[in-house]
Amino acid sequence: MSPTTELIAVGTELLLGKIVNTNARDLSESLSALGINVYYHTVVGDNPERLRQAVEIARNRADIIITTGGLGPTYDDMTKETLAACFGKQLVCCEDIAAKIRAYFADRLPGVQMPENNMRQAYLPEGCTVLRNDCGTAPGCAFYAEGKYVIMLPGPPRECRAMFRSGAVPYLKALSDAEILSHNIHIFGLGDSAVEEKLRGLMQRLTNPTLAPYAKTGEVMLRLTAKAESGAEAERLMTPVLQEVREVLGDVIYGIDADSLEGTVLRLLLDAKKTIATAESCTAGLLSKRLTDLPGASAVFLGGVAAYANEVKTKMLGVPETLIADHGAVSGPVARSMAEGARTRIGADFGIGITGIAGPDGGTAEKPVGTVYVALATAEATYVRNLRLGTDRTRVRMMAAHHALDMVRRYLTNLPVENI
Amino acid sequence: MSPTTELIAVGTELLLGKIVNTNARDLSESLSALGINVYYHTVVGDNPERLRQAVEIARNRADIIITTGGLGPTYDDMTKETLAACFGKQLVCCEDIAAKIRAYFADRLPGVQMPENNMRQAYLPEGCTVLRNDCGTAPGCAFYAEGKYVIMLPGPPRECRAMFRSGAVPYLKALSDAEILSHNIHIFGLGDSAVEEKLRGLMQRLTNPTLAPYAKTGEVMLRLTAKAESGAEAERLMTPVLQEVREVLGDVIYGIDADSLEGTVLRLLLDAKKTIATAESCTAGLLSKRLTDLPGASAVFLGGVAAYANEVKTKMLGVPETLIADHGAVSGPVARSMAEGARTRIGADFGIGITGIAGPDGGTAEKPVGTVYVALATAEATYVRNLRLGTDRTRVRMMAAHHALDMVRRYLTNLPVENI
Numbered sequence A, B: 001m002s003p004t005t006e007l008i009a010v011g012t013e014l015l016l017g018k019i020v021n022t023n024a025r026d027l028s029e030s031l032s033a034l035g036i037n038v039y040y041h042t043v044v045g046d047n048p049e050r051l052r053q054a055v056e057i058a059r060n061r062a063d064i065i066i067t068t069g070g071l072g073p074t075y076d077d078m079t080k081e082t083l084a085a086c087f088g089k090q091l092v093c094c095e096d097i098a099a100k101i102r103a104y105f106a107d108r109l110p111g112v113q114m115p116e117n118n119m120r121q122a123y124l125p126e127g128c129t130v131l132r133n134d135c136g137t138a139p140g141c142a143f144y145a146e147g148k149y150v151i152m153l154p155g156p157p158r159e160c161r162a163m164f165r166s167g168a169v170p171y172l173k174a175l176s177d178a179e180i181l182s183h184n185i186h187i188f189g190l191g192d193s194a195v196e197e198k199l200r201g202l203m204q205r206l207t208n209p210t211l212a213p214y215a216k217t218g219e220v221m222l223r224l225t226a227k228a229e230s231g232a233e234a235e236r237l238m239t240p241v242l243q244e245v246r247e248v249l250g251d252v253i254y255g256i257d258a259d260s261l262e263g264t265v266l267r268l269l270l271d272a273k274k275t276i277a278t279a280e281s282c283t284a285g286l287l288s289k290r291l292t293d294l295p296g297a298s299a300v301f302l303g304g305v306a307a308y309a310n311e312v313k314t315k316m317l318g319v320p321e322t323l324i325a326d327h328g329a330v331s332g333p334v335a336r337s338m339a340e341g342a343r344t345r346i347g348a349d350f351g352i353g354i355t356g357i358a359g360p361d362g363g364t365a366e367k368p369v370g371t372v373y374v375a376l377a378t379a380e381a382t383y384v385r386n387l388r389l390g391t392d393r394t395r396v397r398m399m400a401a402h403h404a405l406d407m408v409r410r411y412l413t414n415l416p417v418e419n420i
Helices: A022-033 A048-061 A079-086 A095-108 A116-122 A157-173 A192-205 A231-252 A261-272 A286-291 A310-317 A321-327 A332-346 A393-412 B022-033 B048-061 B079-086 B095-108 B116-122 B157-173 B192-205 B231-252 B261-272 B286-291 B310-317 B321-327 B332-346 B393-412
Strands: A004-010 A037-044 A064-068 A091-093 A123-125 A129-131 A140-145 A148-153 A179-187 A210-216 A219-228 A253-256 A276-280 A301-307 A350-356 A371-377 A382-388 B004-010 B037-044 B064-068 B091-093 B123-125 B129-131 B140-145 B148-153 B179-187 B210-216 B219-228 B253-256 B276-280 B301-307 B350-356 B371-377 B382-388
Touching (some): A004 A048, A022 A037, A022 A064, A022 A157, A022 A179, A048 A064, A048 A079, A048 B037, A048 B048, A064 A079, A064 A157, A079 A091, A079 A123, A095 A116, A116 A123, A129 A148, A129 A157, A140 A157, A148 A157, A179 A231, A192 A210, A192 A219, A192 A231, A192 B116, A219 A231, A253 A261, A261 A393, A276 A332, A286 A301, A286 A393, A286 B286, A301 A332, A301 B310, A310 A332, A310 B301, A310 B332, A321 A332, A332 A350, A332 A371, A332 B310, A350 A393, A371 A393, A382 A393, B004 B022, B022 B037, B022 B064, B022 B157, B037 B048, B048 B064, B048 B079, B079 B091, B079 B123, B079 B148, B116 B123, B123 B140, B129 B157, B148 B157, B192 B210, B192 B219, B192 B231, B231 B253, B253 B261, B261 B286, B261 B393, B276 B286, B276 B332, B286 B301, B286 B393, B301 B310, B301 B332, B310 B321, B310 B332, B321 B332, B332 B371, B332 B382, B350 B393, B371 B393
Parallel strands (some): A004 A037, A004 A064, A064 A148, A276 A301, A276 A350, B004 B064, B276 B301, B276 B350
Antiparallel strands (some): A037 B037, A091 A123, A129 A140, A179 A219, A179 A253, A301 B301, A350 A371, A371 A382, B091 B123, B129 B140, B140 B148, B179 B219, B179 B253, B210 B219, B371 B382
């Protein structure tokens, strides 16, 4: 059983919503990689009594308490005083640190009298391990008392991260007894409840590794996590489960440990040495923006047309006016013509065409809001999906771009492109 | 004495550091604006027993408990069950919601059998106020029991924010004993420290209303908040301060209570009955995507070209090859030619041209990463900004689009367009 941890962030600015608690995220990610479970995050203001109560709660439910913030020189920095008192320790002046703080000031502000409150930073709980601050003046510390490990880190994210790495990780590694590894399984084309329906038995049966779903907007991610004495052993535990998930879900899995659908498509295009061009009506640039979010896109993305007005579809992409008149701007034939126009006019291997009704207006009984046609034109054929993507404008646009990326992925991996 | 609040976020992904708890920040900011104190944030995993313990702690130290997350259809979504049990309530099926969920599925996936676990979302604590989810299927709820107010919101940030605004704010306002009103002052073209420098005296002097800065990516927002017995009285307190801020900051204020820079530009274009077209190289559709994020964009945005490859600049926008050869694709003359090409080829009143080096590669000593030229072409003249926007790819692209929008705003409000 690995030790459990609670993170306590101290700072009224967090409770006012002025800043977001990124330290909790950063530390949790690193602790998880060390095989240390984080069970709670707590945020409390610069209030010694409320902090004391939070520490009392934490010591009853965690083996390790890591605080962030409240180590600075000002009167509202009360973390060391409060934690030391909770664990029956005195603060004592650490002469090394005091000398370092004096030197730091003399160096930066020569001739200026150092405000005396800076010396508060040199007072640390008796018997603690001092954690050096390479990015600021406030040192951190770690101690073991009354069966608990306590680690105090500074609040500024840069200082917190640096001190965690240089000071807290070596301290914690001695406590960890296992290697924990994860794989993320990325899925597009099946909703979260359908994924879970298919895998419920497996998820409930597994204890090590574990398999859990994480909903992402418009797609689904499963995380497989194994704990073992070595990384190789953890991988060995995961291999058959990964295989089983692949068998159950099939080709809706677009990647293992992928960064994003657009990243996956970008790499497939790079590998195939193919170029792409886009023609977007309702998404109006969202797809081209996503295709270029990552560096290196210029090798595969040539350009695109945001063809919002019908005249732009005609003038810039060569969509025949009669096609629009006969079928409507939101139709399979127009999506097809847009994709082919983008492909030939821009001179790419693939062309994408997207036309739809993002809403809230423009829907009809036959083509309600959320109706979207997505086409992929290749040298051999053009494929079209006819979709109903709900009524939320932002979601309709995002899902339309997702589908376009999915069509390219499926084409480049020799899977059926149109049916989903 | 205003009521105190604890926010409890439920989700193992938060404890694994996979995502950051932005809901806590967003809700804290909004609650603070409502005059409601937040004393604690807690994060707990998808574990009913640990959640139950967290709720027991919260009810002992807060008047209002707001949970986020764990309302979805999957087996690890346990928030409603756990909170209802903590407060001695049964879950009952809400027929309205059940019908809505069935309709949602029938609409999106006609003919497909809905996974039965989706119906879990229709079960809510008896006697609760149902909070509608306009962006997803999981409803939230609010109830009063055993002296505490409990509000449950969904985890996805977009759903959480929307439901907080539409459902939780009206619920909470009834608990507040004063009228609290705010105005947001939106600024582009002056950094946060410069804004603070100019207004420090005023900010420090004010007690009611208060004036506080909120950093937003690439722009600055100030929030003016007054508390009074009536809304009219609160407005009366704010009017002279708003006037003073306007006098100090001048035309970098682009709006009061604006939704966004693109929203502001969209309305200015609608009012002026002018149309716009875009030509984007390094932003590759980000600007056209933003211009169409809001409904109604089709009245002013005609279309755009994502001209990533030089040939696309030439073929689709008519940028002379010699111009690119002489000045480089990233240059003032090319941005100007792109803007004019977009304007005339697409046939709009205004054309935007953006060309730059988003990085990480492509920089030179003369034109380092972050060099961006943004041009606005009008019937009378073309304006160009030459910018250095740092080295972060995402930020360079976002700021380039911000500047393009700012140029349109300034042109349409008769302000100097080029200098910033």
